[in-house]
Amino acid sequence: MAAEPPKPDPAKAIEAIREARPPATDRFTYLTIVETNLCPEVLPTLNEVLQDPGLTQEIGWDLVFNLVSLPGSEECLETVARLGNPREVILKVLETLELLDSENGEDNEDGEEQEKPEPAVSPTNKFITLLGMLAILHKRIKTKYPSRFLAQTLHTVYRTYRPTQERTASVLNLVHSLSGQRRPPLPSRKSSVNVANPDQTGDASKNAPDPEADRDDREDPDETDLQQKQLLSFATCILEAYANGNEMAWAARLLELQALIGDLGLDSCSKAFIHQVCDGPMHSEPLEEPDLSSPDKIALSTGGCVCLVAYWAFSSTVFDATHPQPEMHVFPEHFAVLDKFLQDDAHSQIQNSVGTIEALITIGLWLESNNLVSTNPSSPLANPAASPEDPTSDFMRYIHLTTLIALYHPSIQVRNAASVLAGLVLHANPEDDDRLKILEDLLENCMFATLKARAVAWLREELLAAVPSAQKQQQQQQKPPPNLFATPQALETVQYVVFPPLASLLDLPTLGLVEYLTANAPFLMQAVNFALFLWGSSSSGAPETESRWKHVLPANMEATVRERWLEPLREVVERVESERESGELGKEGVELGPLGGELEVLRERMGRLWFRGRD
Numbered sequence: 001m002a003a004e005p006p007k008p009d010p011a012k013a014i015e016a017i018r019e020a021r022p023p024a025t026d027r028f029t030y031l032t033i034v035e036t037n038l039c040p041e042v043l044p045t046l047n048e049v050l051q052d053p054g055l056t057q058e059i060g061w062d063l064v065f066n067l068v069s070l071p072g073s074e075e076c077l078e079t080v081a082r083l084g085n086p087r088e089v090i091l092k093v094l095e096t097l098e099l100l101d102s103e104n105g106e107d108n109e110d111g112e113e114q115e116k117p118e119p120a121v122s123p124t125n126k127f128i129t130l131l132g133m134l135a136i137l138h139k140r141i142k143t144k145y146p147s148r149f150l151a152q153t154l155h156t157v158y159r160t161y162r163p164t165q166e167r168t169a170s171v172l173n174l175v176h177s178l179s180g181q182r183r184p185p186l187p188s189r190k191s192s193v194n195v196a197n198p199d200q201t202g203d204a205s206k207n208a209p210d211p212e213a214d215r216d217d218r219e220d221p222d223e224t225d226l227q228q229k230q231l232l233s234f235a236t237c238i239l240e241a242y243a244n245g246n247e248m249a250w251a252a253r254l255l256e257l258q259a260l261i262g263d264l265g266l267d268s269c270s271k272a273f274i275h276q277v278c279d280g281p282m283h284s285e286p287l288e289e290p291d292l293s294s295p296d297k298i299a300l301s302t303g304g305c306v307c308l309v310a311y312w313a314f315s316s317t318v319f320d321a322t323h324p325q326p327e328m329h330v331f332p333e334h335f336a337v338l339d340k341f342l343q344d345d346a347h348s349q350i351q352n353s354v355g356t357i358e359a360l361i362t363i364g365l366w367l368e369s370n371n372l373v374s375t376n377p378s379s380p381l382a383n384p385a386a387s388p389e390d391p392t393s394d395f396m397r398y399i400h401l402t403t404l405i406a407l408y409h410p411s412i413q414v415r416n417a418a419s420v421l422a423g424l425v426l427h428a429n430p431e432d433d434d435r436l437k438i439l440e441d442l443l444e445n446c447m448f449a450t451l452k453a454r455a456v457a458w459l460r461e462e463l464l465a466a467v468p469s470a471q472k473q474q475q476q477q478q479k480p481p482p483n484l485f486a487t488p489q490a491l492e493t494v495q496y497v498v499f500p501p502l503a504s505l506l507d508l509p510t511l512g513l514v515e516y517l518t519a520n521a522p523f524l525m526q527a528v529n530f531a532l533f534l535w536g537s538s539s540s541g542a543p544e545t546e547s548r549w550k551h552v553l554p555a556n557m558e559a560t561v562r563e564r565w566l567e568p569l570r571e572v573v574e575r576v577e578s579e580r581e582s583g584e585l586g587k588e589g590v591e592l593g594p595l596g597g598e599l600e601v602l603r604e605r606m607g608r609l610w611f612r613g614r615d
Contacts, residue, residue: 013037014045021049027058034063040072050079053208060084061092064133068096068126069119078198081133083208086140090149093130093137094156100126101160124162128170128195131157135177135199142213147226147292150178154234155287161238163245166195168253171238173197175260179231222294229295232264233286236304243307243355247411258311266300269312269324277305278328278336303356306337310359313366326363330373330425334364335398342401350408357405358414364402364421373428395429396438398422403442403451423458427465432484435462436493443497449519453526456498460533462490463552485552491534492554498527499561502568510579513572514592521598524569528605531561535609562609570606573599 020033034046050056060080067073067080080089100123134153141149157174161167177199239257248254266273283289286299312323328334338360342349350357367373402425405418429435439462442455466485484490505516517524534549535558577599579585580592592599 008037008039008042010039010041013039013042017042017045017049021052022055027055031059031062034059035066038066038070040070043070043072043076047076047079050076050083053083056080056083057085057208057211061088064089064092064130065096065099068100068129069121071120073121074129074132074196074198077129077133078136078202081136081198082140082202082206085212086137086210087149087212090134090137090141090153093133094153097127097130097156097160100130124164124166127160127162127167131170131174132196132198135174135197136202136204136207138178139199139204140207140210142210144214144218144220145223146219147223147230150227150230151287151292154230158234158237158241158287161241163242165252168238168242168257169195172253172256172260173200175231175235175264179228179264225295226298228264229298230292232261232266233298233300235261235264236266236301236308237285237287238304239307240301240304240353240356243359244303244353246355248355248358254311258308261308266308267324269309269326271327273305274309274326274328274333276300277302277309278333278340282340302337302340303353303359306341306356306363307359310362310366314362317366317369326367328363328367328372330364330367330398330428331394334360334367335394338364338401339397342404346401346404347408350405351410354410354414357409358411361402361405361414361417361421364425365417368421368424368428373425395425395434396441399426399438399442403446403454406454407448407451419454423454423461426458427461432462432466436484436490440494440497443494449521449523453522456523456526456530459490459494459498460530463549466552488552488554491552491557495554495557495561498530499565501564502572503564505568505572510576510585513576514585514595517572517576517599518595521595521602525598525602525605527565528602528609531566531609532605534558566606566609570603570610573603573606577603 016033016037020030022030024030025033038046050060056079061084063080064077067077103123134157138146138150138153143149157171161171173195177197235257239254239261242253242257261267280302281299283299283302286301289297289299291297309326313326315321316323316325341353341356341360399422402418402422406415406422409415409418426435426438429438439455439459443452446452446455462485466483505513508516534553536548576585576592580596585592
């Protein structure tokens with residue numbers, strides 16, 4: 001391992017920097033002397049030397065990388081930004097950002113120990129300092145097409161951005177500076193952070209002119225709109241990255257981000273905007289797209305726009321804030337954007353875009369709560385692309401997508417919310433035969449026990465909803481086609497997928513039984529609960545005289561379910577429990593873990609059903 005170079009003697013270093021400055025040496029020699037003698041003690045002297053605009057224009061850009069890692073170098077770097085050649089310094093700042101990002105990049109902000117010692121200047125502080133320089137530098141460039149410099153800067157800043165509070169505040173400062181927007185500070189709160197912003201706090205009168213300014217330094221008339229659209233695209237990218245990197249309930253900078261986006265011109269939620277988000281192409285990296293030559297060719301981040309719409313809907317409902325409300329429905333708009341995000345490798349998309357996916361669920365719940373399921377309330381479909389031969393296709397696909405989120409999202413709150421949304425949209429389908437087909441498909445083909453359990457719960461909700469509907473029709477003496485869930489047809493259709501034959505389990509070894517119970521516990525528990533719901537018993541186990549659901553039960557269903565499903569399942573659970581109590585499972589190296597508690601509950605509830613059948 002190479003030894004570290006010896007640290008310079010501060011007194012000698014100060015003398016060398018002061019005495020060797022040009023014309024005592026040429027600029028290349030002087031730059032070498034400065035770099036050799038850099039230490040915190042020489043910074044005040046170096047800053048004095050750098051007040052010479054001619055010298056700083058020659059060597060300032062080459063000092064950026066070394067200075068940014070030196071504690072206390074902010075004033076020197078601000079001087080370089082104000083007096084150095086802005087075009088050269090911008091390139092060096094962007095190069096430094098990329099180099100810093102490649103050096104293991106992120107701060108130790110999660111409290112975990114690091115093997116390497118922490119640097120004297122944290123990566124976040126370096127990022128903040130460099131962005132402060134960029135805000136000054138871009139204002140100094142005098143050219144007909146400043147958007148060409150801006151595009152590279154925004155692209156680099158986005159790629160090196162990490163969604164921490166401090167870095168986000170720094171990005172907000174940069175965009176405010178480059179857009180010319182000046183917004184009064186928001187009320188202070190405990191979670192707020194303040195970062196250095198030399199463009200706002202420094203003295204712009206010290207800025208040197210651009211030595212390479214175009215002879216005709218007037219900007220092209222289209223440049224203002226072009227730069228504004230670049231900044232807006234950048235802001236939506238940052239919004240998405242921030243939402244995906246923070247828990248949304250505590251995302252302290254969301255308010256500032258959405259306000260900034262409004263300042264940049266996106267302050268309405270028109271049909272055209274929603275159409276672009278839902279039906280337009282997916283833009284995950286709009287700053288990398290090849291043609292950014294005009295405002296209409298610069299796209300916004302699709303995920304960032306989704307997060308913005310979710311913020312508008314949420315804050316207008318929860319906080320009664322005055323924000324645009326999206327002109328959209330579950331079908332076709334929300335379904336289209338949900339499908340766009342999850343159609344390819346849904347698991348990876350959900351894991352990598354947790355905030356965007358949470359925003360999608362938020363929008364869906366808001367739409368459903370405002371009765372915005374379809375543009376045509378009389379039809380289950382409002383999507384022109386839907387197949388008229390299969391009117392369940394959109395609903396089934398939508399529920400499939402939301403249940404994938406209920407499976408794969410890392411947040412249990414979002415998983416639960418996605419499950420709730422799926423159920424609400426299922427029940428919103430006005431065609432009862434469609435709802436029954438969707439439930440049958442889930443119960444028959446779904447591989448995940450938790451989702452099959454949800455399907456059983458939705459079946460129960462359909463039965464409950466059908467009873468008052470049927471009673472109301474009787475009171476009004478109407479004779480419309482009967483709701484399938486108010487007749488035995490619904491349970492006749494799904495009884496073999498809710499209560500499948502289980503006699504084959506009795507031939508399995510105990511280890512196989514444990515594996516089956518572990519994989520299917522949520523579904524089995526919900527099925528037992530559903531059986532109790534259908535046939536009922538009191539809390540003491542005594543059977544009710546007659547099920548209130550007699551009118552929807554197929555003939556002899558209780559007896560056949562008991563024979564093919566309840567009795568084998570009860571025997572399986574008793575066998576596993578018996579071997580656990582005797583210690584046989586432990587001898588075989590089998591641990592029940594959390595399943596043990598679930599089996600106790602399952603055993604008790606099956607006992608209530610068993611008691612009813614034995615009466």
